[in-house]
Amino acid sequence: MRLAVFTPLDPVRSGISAYSAELLPRLARTHEVDIFVEDEVWRAWTRRATGRDPIGTRWAPVPARFDPERLNTGHFEQSEPSEPGQDGNERTGRGESDPAGSILRAHDFLPRHASHPYDLVIYQLGNATCHDYMWPYLVRHAGLVILHDGQLHHARARALLRQGREADYRAEFAYCHPDVDPRVADAVVYGAQGGLYYHWPLIDVPLRTARLVAVHNPRLADDLRERHPAIPIDTIRMGVGDPLPAGAGETPVAHDAVTHDGATRPVTFAAFGLITHEKRVPHILRALKTVPGAHVRLVGQTAAHYDVMADAKAAGVADRVTIVGYVSDEALTREMLACDVCLCLRWPTSHETSASWLRCLAAGKPTIVNDLKHLVDVPTLDPRTWTVLQARTDAAAATRPTPPNDAVAVSIDVLDEDHSLRLAMRRLANDAPRRVQLGRAARAWWQAHHTLDAMAADYERVIADAVRRPAPDPASLGLPPHLTADHTDLARRLLDEMGVAPGLFAPHT
Numbered sequence: 028m029r030l031a032v033f034t035p036l037d038p039v040r041s042g043i044s045a046y047s048a049e050l051l052p053r054l055a056r057t058h059e060v061d062i063f064v065e066d067e068v069w070r071a072w073t074r075r076a077t078g079r080d081p082i083g084t085r086w087a088p089v090p091a092r093f094d095p096e097r098l099n100t101g102h103f104e105q106s107e108p109s110e111p112g113q114d115g116n117e118r119t120g121r122g123e124s125d126p127a128g129s130i131l132r133a134h135d136f137l138p139r140h141a142s143h144p145y146d147l148v149i150y151q152l153g154n155a156t157c158h159d160y161m162w163p164y165l166v167r168h169a170g171l172v173i174l175h176d177g178q179l180h181h182a183r184a185r186a187l188l189r190q191g192r193e194a195d196y197r198a199e200f201a202y203c204h205p206d207v208d209p210r211v212a213d214a215v216v217y218g219a220q221g222g223l224y225y226h227w228p229l230i231d232v233p234l235r236t237a238r239l240v241a242v243h244n245p246r247l248a249d250d251l252r253e254r255h256p257a258i259p260i261d262t263i264r265m266g267v268g269d270p271l272p273a274g275a276g277e278t279p280v281a282h283d284a285v286t287h288d289g290a291t292r293p294v295t296f297a298a299f300g301l302i303t304h305e306k307r308v309p310h311i312l313r314a315l316k317t318v319p320g321a322h323v324r325l326v327g328q329t330a331a332h333y334d335v336m337a338d339a340k341a342a343g344v345a346d347r348v349t350i351v352g353y354v355s356d357e358a359l360t361r362e363m364l365a366c367d368v369c370l371c372l373r374w375p376t377s378h379e380t381s382a383s384w385l386r387c388l389a390a391g392k393p394t395i396v397n398d399l400k401h402l403v404d405v406p407t408l409d410p411r412t413w414t415v416l417q418a419r420t421d422a423a424a425a426t427r428p429t430p431p432n433d434a435v436a437v438s439i440d441v442l443d444e445d446h447s448l449r450l451a452m453r454r455l456a457n458d459a460p461r462r463v464q465l466g467r468a469a470r471a472w473w474q475a476h477h478t479l480d481a482m483a484a485d486y487e488r489v490i491a492d493a494v495r496r497p498a499p500d501p502a503s504l505g506l507p508p509h510l511t512a513d514h515t516d517l518a519r520r521l522l523d524e525m526g527v528a529p530g531l532f533a534p535h536t
Contacts, residue, residue, distance in 0.1 A: 028058050028059070028146035028147060028490070028494065029058070029059045029061075029143070029144075029145045029146050030054060030058045030059065030060045030061070030145060030146065030147055030148075030149060030490070031061050031063055031136060031139075031140065031145040031147070031148045031149070031170075032047070032051065032054070032060055032061070032062050032063065032128075032148075032149045032151070033063045033064075033133065033136075033148065033149065033150045033151065033160075033161045033164060033165075034047040034051075034062065034063075034064070034149075034150075034151035035047070035064070035065075035068070035151070035153075035155075035157035035158065036048070036062065036064050036068050036072075036130070037068075038068070038071050039068060039157045040328070040353065041153070041155060041157050042153075042300075042382050042383070043151050043153050043155075043157075043158075043175055044157075045356065045382065046151070046175075046265075046382055047062075047151055049266070049267065049268055049479055050479075050482065050483075050486070051128065053479060053482075053483040053486070054483075054486065055128055057487065058490075059128070060128035061128050061129050061131055061139070061145075062128050062129065062130050062131065063131050063132070063133045063135070063136050063164075064130060064131070064132070064133065065132075065133060065157070065160040066132055066133075066134075068130070069130060069131065069132045072130040073130070133160050133161075133164065136164060136168075140168065146494055147170055147171055147238075147490060147493055147494050148164070148165075148168050148169075148170030148171070149170055149171045149173065149490075150164075150165045150170055150171070150172045150173065150233070150237075151173050151175065152165070152172055152173060152174055152175065152179070152233055153174075153175035153176050153179075153182075153379075154175075154176040154178060154179050154180070154181050154182045154377055154379075155181075155182050156182055156185060156186065158182060159182065159186040162183075162186070162232075162233075165233055165236060165237070166232065166236050166501060166506070166510050166511070167501065169236055169237055169238045169498035169499055170237065170238055170493070171237065171238060171239050171240075171241065171489065171490065171493040172233050172234070172237040172239070172240045172241070173241050173242075173263070174230070174233070174234075174240055174241070174242050174251075175242075175243065175379060175380075176377040176378070176379045177228060177230075177242075177247050177250070177251075177377045177378030177379070177401075178224060178225060178227075178228030178229065178230060178377045178378075179228065179229050179230050179233070180223075180224035180225075180227060180228060180229040181224050183196075183199065183229050184196060184215055184220065184224065184229070187199070188215075188216065192509070193216045195507065195509045196212065196215070196216065197209065197212045197213075197216070198507035198508070198509065199229065199232065199507055199510075200212035200215075200227070200229065201507075202231060202232065202505070202506065202507050203227070203228075203229050203230065203231040203232065204227050204229075207227060211223065211227065222375065225375045225376075225377070228377075231255075232506065232510065234251070234255055234258050234260075235255075235258065235499065235504050235506075236499055236501060236504065236506075237258075237499075238259075238493045238496045238497070238498055238499075239259045239260075239261060239489065239492060239493040239496055240258060240259065240260045240261070241260070241261045241262065241263045241489050242260065242261075242262060242263070243262070243263055243264070243265040243379075243380040244262065244378065244380050244401045245262050245404070246378075246400060246401040246403065246404070247378045247401050248260050248261070248262045250378075259492075259496060261489050261492065262485075263482060263485040263486060263489055264476055264477060264481045264482055264485050265380045265382060265385060265477060265482060266385075266477050266478050266479040266480070266481050266482030266483070267382055267385045267386050267389055267473070267477060267478075267479070268389070268479055269389055269478075270360045270363060270364065270386055270389055270390045271364075271389075271390065271391070293320050293321055293322045293347075294318075294320070294321045294322070294367045294368070294455075294456040295321070295322045295323075295324060295365070295366045295367050295368075296311070296315070296321060296322070296323045296324070296366065296367065296368045296369075296370055296452065296456075297323070297324045297325075297326055297362055297363070297366035297368075297369055297370065298311060298323070298324075298325055298326065298327070298369070298370040298371070298372070299326045299327055299359065299362070299363070299369070299371070299383045299387075300326075300327045300383055301327050301328055301329075301330055302325050302327050302328065302329050302330060302333065302335050302350070303330045303332075303333050304333060305373060305374065305375065306372060306373060307370075307372035307373070307374060307397070307444070307448075308325065308333070308335055308338070309338050310372070310444055310445055310448055311323060311370055311372070311448070312335075312338050312339050312342040312344055312348065313342050313445060313449075314445065314448040314449045314451075314452045315342065315344045315347060315348070315452065316342050316343055316344050317449045317452070317453060318449075318452050318453050318456045320347075320456075321347065321452070321456050322347045322348070322349065323344075323347065323348050323349070323370075324348075324349045324351055324362065324366060325348065325349070325350050325351060326351040326352075326354060326359065326362045327351075327352070327353060328352065328353040329350065329352070335348075335350065336348070336350070359386075360386075360390075363386060363387055363390045363392060364390055366392070367392075367393075367455075367456075367462060368392065368393050368394070368395065368452070368455050368456075368462065369384075369387035369390075369392045369393070369394045369395070370394075370395050371383060371384035371387060371394050371395065371396050371436075372395065372396065372397050372439065372448075373397060373399075374397050374399075374441050374444075376397070376399055376401075378399075378400070378401045380401075384396060385473060385477045387469070388435065388436075388469040388470065388472055388473040388477065389469075389470060389473040389477070390470075391466040391467065391469055391470040392465075392466055392469060393436070393437070393455055393461070393462045393465035393466050393469065394435075394436040394437070394465070394469060395436065395437045395438075395439060395448070395451050395452070395455075396436050396437070396438050396439070397438065397439050397441055397444075398416065398438035398439060398440050398441065402438070405435050405436065405472070406433060406434050406435055406468075407434055407435060407436045407437060407438035408434045408436070408437045408438070408465075409437075409438065409440075409447075410437055410439070410447050410448075410450040410451035410454060411443070411446075411447060411450060413454070415430070415433075415434050416438060432464050432468065433468050434465065434468060435465070435468050435469050435472045436465065436469065437451045437455070437465070439451065
């Protein structure tokens with residue numbers, strides 16, 4: 028099939044960029060794939076392909092091709108949604124070794140689709156500003172929406188409000204949440220943002236205009252089906268590549284805090300991603316104070332609104348904290364393999380599936396996560412008792428008791444966060460056998476559920492289903508006018524005043 032894929036892509040700093048870099052070559056093995064990106068990404072890839080800057084030109088002199096080997100040659104800044112107020116030639120017969128497709132500007136989708144329609148459009152949609160450019164297309168050209176977050180409020184509100192489109196934001200809020208007092212939207216317009224976003228997800232527009240919606244977690248899928256029973260929603264397992272070097276076998280890279288010369292070394296904890304409160308960094312620093320000798324490495328970009336070193340100094344651990352900064356994918360893998368324990372915490376949550384956590388599992392690392400609803404089917408240890416959390420009636424593990432040695436991670440109750448995190452970090456810092464057990468179970472969980480082959484198989488199934496489904500009629504959905512308007516009103520008025528071509532915009536017959 029011919030697929031059009033809208034996705035952020037390197038050099039945008041986005042987890043979904045990295046996700047697409049692993050997915051697209053798999054799709055290209057069985058489909059013809061064209062990739063539609065925002066202008067700056069297109070220019071970057073065209074410069075790589077031609078050595079020339081395409082600014083001011085519509086077509087690149089040589090079409091840029093997606094090539095995973097050319098990733099991470101420089102990145103654009105990309106705000107995270109959690110920050111307050113933000114947060115081309117046709118090809119056939121592609122072989123497995125071919126690039127995954129042409130890199131095209133989103134503006135070029137309409138003429139190409141009109142002249143040679145795609146079988147399916149796929150939108151990789153998440154709660155970040157790098158997805159803003161997709162919205163005009165997903166409303167008018169129904170496709171398969173891969174929803175990476177359970178709410179899009181941060182990004183959508185930012186996109187509309189920074190353009191001064193307060194009325195459009197209010198209209199979308201009312202459309203998505205008709206039973207909510209409209210003064211909530213007023214509060215967002217006037218600056219009361221941040222935490223409000225998590226209560227009202229603002230996702231109805233892409234859900235209702237899609238042929239099919241897919242998410243990466245069955246619990247999130249169940250929640251969406253309950254709220255939107257008429258919308259077809261499926262689940263695709265998220266897959267990540269194997270970070271272990273070739274020939275490493277299936278044994279995880281485990282450290283026992285002893286160097287080759289027999290000397291002890293500090294146990295190292297590492298956290299990955301944008302360094303913010305939402306990654307529970309303040310809690311990590313306070314817990315670190317109770318773990319003598321341990322170090323924390325923060326691998327990610329710092330955020331302007333959070334002074335992490337001020338918190339580290341206040342906790343008395345500044346000398347045991349290293350801010351690594353944003354790194355390439357290769358360096359990120361090295362950081363994961365070198366640390367002893369990975370801290371993959373997130374609260375509040377948009378019910379996203381964390382690719383960085385899955386990479387830590389694939390690396391065979393013990394991990395500490397928050398005990399969240401969408402993770403209840405993953406067997407985890409409660410650090411207060413060091414038994415498997417399987418008393419929850421909504422967890423699959425409740426009917427299949429799991430031995431502690433098969434637990435995949437340690438999970439922290441958000442209502443007992445500081446206490447539980449201290450217990451978890453102290454125990455894992457001093458218990459090398461426990462770290463090894465968790466690491467082995469983590470890698471086994473990745474192999475069973477989150478490989479790239481598993482994700483690719485799910486994509487094939489969901490793509491086939493989406494192609495068979497009819498596209499919703501936007502006119503029947505009662506969408507806010509700004510989403511369906513053709514924006515020719517001004518041109519019509521000017522032409523009418525001049526008496527020029529009054530039928531220019533008349534429908535074709």
